[in-house]
Amino acid sequence: MEIERKFLCDMPSFDLSAYEKTGIIQYYISTKPVIRIRKTDHAFFLNIKSKGYVSRQELEMEITEEEFDNLVKLTDKAPVSKTRYFIPIGNGLTAELDIYDDALSGLITVEVEFESLEDADSFNPPEWFGEDVSEDNRYKNASLYIKGLPE
């Protein structure tokens, strides 16, 4: 079970170079249900996700580069490309700040994953977080992949 909230935000004013980061490139073989392939700086992953917003089932498997390349052939769109920074925000929580590239350039989002729905509901976002888009389909990466930036 994946429980998370997502917010828009501006480029943070603090120095990002102190934080762990990775490049992420991802494609979607299907969006309903979500079948996603992702390449990070370190590894390759295949994910499947059920429907839902704040809470949804997610299964992930590490795959080989060859398997990743096989699956890229099943796609027909440019990947979602972004740099993800991992920013500790207290209470054991980590903000995943995604700065998008290419066609999605200008978009910045921040996601936080929670252990329970109660924790997600009671979360008090830091001041640098912007609009809560947890329940806005347009900001799901699968939507961004298919439809691009919301107007």
Place this chain on the structure above:
Amino acid sequence: MEIERKFLCDMPSFDLSAYEKTGIIQYYISTKPVIRIRKTDHAFFLNIKSKGYVSRQELEMEITEEEFDNLVKLTDKAPVSKTRYFIPIGNGLTAELDIYDDALSGLITVEVEFESLEDADSFNPPEWFGEDVSEDNRYKNASLYIKGLPE
């Protein structure tokens, strides 16, 4: 982790009507890695599997009929169609007897899933089980889907 052994067999001489059964129809969106969709008499499933023979990682998620139909559109081959009988064979083990239809008509296999590699290794198959094809790629359903019956 999925640990199983697979055997060819002839049509059993005992009465199958006493056992639980289901029809199974499955398609493959990819075979390397395996992305499989399956329809049974009761539900729809999306599976992903890593490489391997007796032991391999397998993740399964239940999906809706609409999601299943969406994923069928990504395939371009006739499905593997079979009837599966669940036959208890003692020691808490169940033989899954698959009687294939359509292009795979004539093929009958039986699979047993184990809790551990030790249990799989020490398994003493019942007399009605035939040749052990656990490590024969040609009898993986993904191969049967792509290549049909072995010659």
